[in-house]
Amino acid sequence: MLMIAISLYVTSVQAAEVSPGLGQSIDSEEVSSVDISIDPRGENLPAGSGTAVSGATVYADKCAACHGTDANGGDGLADSLVGGIGTLATEKPVKTVISYWPYATTLFDYTRRAMPLDAPMTLTDEEVYAVSAYLLFLGGVIEETHELNAQSLREVQMPNRDGFQSVWPDM
Numbered sequence: 001m002l003m004i005a006i007s008l009y010v011t012s013v014q015a016a017e018v019s020p021g022l023g024q025s026i027d028s029e030e031v032s033s034v035d036i037s038i039d040p041r042g043e044n045l046p047a048g049s050g051t052a053v054s055g056a057t058v059y060a061d062k063c064a065a066c067h068g069t070d071a072n073g074g075d076g077l078a079d080s081l082v083g084g085i086g087t088l089a090t091e092k093p094v095k096t097v098i099s100y101w102p103y104a105t106t107l108f109d110y111t112r113r114a115m116p117l118d119a120p121m122t123l124t125d126e127e128v129y130a131v132s133a134y135l136l137f138l139g140g141v142i143e144e145t146h147e148l149n150a151q152s153l154r155e156v157q158m159p160n161r162d163g164f165q166s167v168w169p170d171m
């Protein structure tokens with residue numbers, strides 16, 4: 001009996017020694033650099049702010065080549081980002097950020113993590129607020145001078161805000 005207990009102990013010690021050694025502890029600073037998801041409520045939006053006025057420059061420099069001068073898709077390299085309001089229930093629905101997306105917070109989150117397509121996560125938070133403001137301005141959702149920040153972005157009412165049904169309506 002004792003022999004079995006000893007051999008089990010030895011086996012587990014050996015197993016620990018020969019483990020593949022995958023993974024390592026990371027500190028909160030490293031976690032925060034990759035933990036950038038913004039949920040629809042926008043509760044963890046970062047500090048910073050921007051308006052369509054400064055966003056126009058960001059857009060022209062970093063987005064227009066693919067999404068077109070007026071964010072309407074240009075030469076077809078990438079989707080139109082604006083337009084299509086009122087088309088969703090027609091035979092030819094035009095789904096854009098402006099006509100389809102229910103939350104403006106998603107525009108911030110998506111742009112910050114994925115755009116520009118050829119250089120994702122290179123924009124500063126200020127640039128993301130500004131270019132989001134510019135697209136919402138082009139789409140007719142906010143005024144040109146309306147400042148977006150962690151609070152005001154959450155308050156933007158997207159045209160299709162109530163166009164989705166929850167799969168869990170009671171929650």
Ligand code: HEC
Nearest residue numbers: 062063066077078079095096097110111115116117118131
């Ligand atoms: C190199 C080309 C390129 C550049 C530059 C670029 N995008 Fe995009 N973008 C794309 C492509 C392609 C898609 C479509 C991705 C997909 O859905 O597969 C896209 C999708 C998007 C979407 C989602 C559209 C939707 O309806 O799903 C947003 C929002 C967006 N881009 C914003 C931006 C912003 C803001 C910039 C500038 C900071 C930018 N993009 C720069 C190529 C680009």
